[in-house]
Amino acid sequence: MGQQAILGQSATIFASNPMTGETLEPAYAGGSAEEVKKACQLSWEAFDRYRETSLETRAVFLETIADEIEAIGPALIERAVAESGLPKARLEGERGRTCGQLRLFASVVRAGEWLDVRIDLAMPERKPMPRADLRQRHIALGPVAVFGASNFPLAFSVAGGDTASALAAGCPVIVKAHSAHPGTSELVGRAIQKAVKACDLPEGVFSLMFGSGREVGAALVADERIKAVGFTGSRSGGTALMKIAQQRREPIPVYAEMSSINPVFALQQALESRGDEIAKAFVASLNMGAGQFCTSPGLVIAKKSATLDDFVQVAGEALKESATQTMLTQGIHEAYQQGVSRLSANNKVREVARGRVGEGPNQCQAGLFLTSADDFLNEEELQEEVFGATSLIIECRDDDEVTRIAEHLEGQLTATLQMDDADIDAARKLLPTLERKAGRILVNGWPTGVEVGHAMVHGGPYPATSDSRSTSVGTAAIFRFLRPVCYQDLPDTLRPEAIKESNPLKLNRLVNGKRES
């Protein structure tokens, strides 16, 4: 933790290669309760200094982390391949995304819009009461606990989006490494430590801990020095952290991205004009990364028709051909098998097709199932996420039933419309419901593939996330870790730079309700 590597006092963790089942050296010792406290204390001691570093210092720090990750070279990719079973090219792309994300946040820090400075100038002559000088800026919430996700060992892990946005906001970060990729985590953690040192920042700005979510993770979230939590993972894991956070003496925000089945609405004209193409693209999206994406299309909703029958058949054929892929961990593979078995065993559900049976351990055999709208509406369990390459098609009698399905859905990260121009009216009718249900609405694309930009929303109503007011991908993710402070009549010499009279940071400030030009 901080700059020190401490040999943990708790149970040891070994990674395992999901492609072979073999255990990977070395052992990683889980942190004890004492070590959690120590990491929290270090981050607390770093907080006041780190949150007031200059925008340039913090931007350079984020860029240095990116440089240091790249400097690890092929060793990082090799270890990540061994620990995750993901293909080399995918992990190289993910590294590019991770470093690009850090550099994007550096540009966001420099631009300073996130400070959201608002100034109401004094009006000493105002009647009946004079107005004081009021200046608002945003400051960092405090040390943040980040939980690495298994399915993106780089982009949603130690130096992923949660860490990048929290560090950008001025929050020290303590990462609880995912036990599926401790070696990858260690390599990235050391890269961040190097950047902390190179930038002459307090060591508590970043710590990395190993251990179980139930012990180390729970202790982190319960520690009073932690002021926010970033998490990507299962619904049960996320809700457990929410509960701990709410039961603290001082409750804190938890940003948990949890569970989404990402409905695809295949509208009638689109199916008629290009059903085969949509079917194949759907199966390709479903198979991406063995379906282990938060945005995997787990549901297709369409009106019952001969065209839909054709779509189902083409999709089924494509699925049968799909090559198997290794899943991330044995646990995920087992949960996937159980989820598919539940669907198979449900007599309201028809199996359309299964993918190839793979050789070796932890192979994801894709699955495509079909049910009626009535049955979907009546069986809550059909709405449960099956994490992996399995999807369910829902046949509806008419447009009204399509809308009823949409209304029945829980909160989602995404909702997709496959539509042609002739479907515009049907789409217009669905949109208000989709806006209430999802963080992102796509037309004629596929939800897998989340762009890291300024306009992205990777969020959505519960249970997609614990806080629909936020996004965990894209530059707006920084707002999760900030709070406003108002300064009334503070002498200019005491004012932080963002609100000084001379505007030394050249920020675009809201003055008396108008934008400074």
Next chain:
Amino acid sequence: MGQQAILGQSATIFASNPMTGETLEPAYAGGSAEEVKKACQLSWEAFDRYRETSLETRAVFLETIADEIEAIGPALIERAVAESGLPKARLEGERGRTCGQLRLFASVVRAGEWLDVRIDLAMPERKPMPRADLRQRHIALGPVAVFGASNFPLAFSVAGGDTASALAAGCPVIVKAHSAHPGTSELVGRAIQKAVKACDLPEGVFSLMFGSGREVGAALVADERIKAVGFTGSRSGGTALMKIAQQRREPIPVYAEMSSINPVFALQQALESRGDEIAKAFVASLNMGAGQFCTSPGLVIAKKSATLDDFVQVAGEALKESATQTMLTQGIHEAYQQGVSRLSANNKVREVARGRVGEGPNQCQAGLFLTSADDFLNEEELQEEVFGATSLIIECRDDDEVTRIAEHLEGQLTATLQMDDADIDAARKLLPTLERKAGRILVNGWPTGVEVGHAMVHGGPYPATSDSRSTSVGTAAIFRFLRPVCYQDLPDTLRPEAIKESNPLKLNRLVNGKRES
């Protein structure tokens, strides 16, 4: 509810005049569980249409509410005086503030900055992957339950800041009227209903319910159609609502403004140069509205010295002279008496002075007490808010002890520095702590009196509020009731106006990370 006045099925409520104890006609019937459901259903049916009303329609609606409240005339003030015991001039001022606030939010709605539109344009030629067109705007969260506060029967009640900001965001509102001023609530509620009708909006945009917090209030917060809660009141009331909101199938945000003792740090040079003046101004602030302000200065922290002794003496003399004032309700008066008795009975606390004993019921007898830093640090109960005109002075040995007191404090709405130029270094040392503890930091002012502007923060870390990322006063309060939605490759004809290619609303949009000029 909606446009109908429904005779409730539950226990009846009578207001009582706190100045005389007499019961005020008429009776107000509390809503039943059935009626809560009906109000929620009406608001749900209004939601999709109301949230997509044009900016102009919504702005005019807010202005019409203000006009209709003014149109009630003296009857509103008379009833509010009778129900609250507050002076006529104060309530007239509060009405001005309430209507000004509605009109300010109308201007905010028109300006449209709250939509926070971000556009990342498509890059079809980008390698290795093309970029889709991504457009983000903010939409209303859903119907909001608002709880009227007792201490501002107009500005924090039926048409107060929570209602104004939620309506501005596009959320229908259901207000649970505070039982201390049902008549005032009814008059304002009818004014809003008139505005709903005049603006041809769906009736479910606004409903008003009477009844107890434990029944009607709890049922409202538990209803799945309610998507956020605004509350100003006690810590126990706020935390009870937080609990209900978190235990729902879909947890929702609660914005509860609860408990703050608003520390005043009287720095050494300021005390020496103008201790008498500060003492008198402090007592004036403490006595405002019988101390029944969320921002009443309940704590003064200073270094032990002969100068402080003088300050204490002058403040005590001023307090003894203070005229008594009627408190808002019998319940508040009883709780105040108990709070003061706890301080009096504590052998670590010395009574400096008590104000005059009033005649008639519910008179607030002001109180000033003193304790040592050691004792304050050791006795948690000394940090509890005593709602009313009582304050506690803490004597510290040195600057370090002042800082320790600051660090020991729970989250606050405000923290105040009384300082001279020669205190700049001491103030600079305290600032990082105060920023972590409070939503607003004042210099040489008094925390009572909360400006409704763009830069105001009326918020702060728990338990001052349930969500330190927000403010309940000022235009930034609108952000509490919004969430982002991203539209990917949506055809322009389906795009909401805010994100259309031609920018018909002339918004200042972030395009590819840069501001459109």
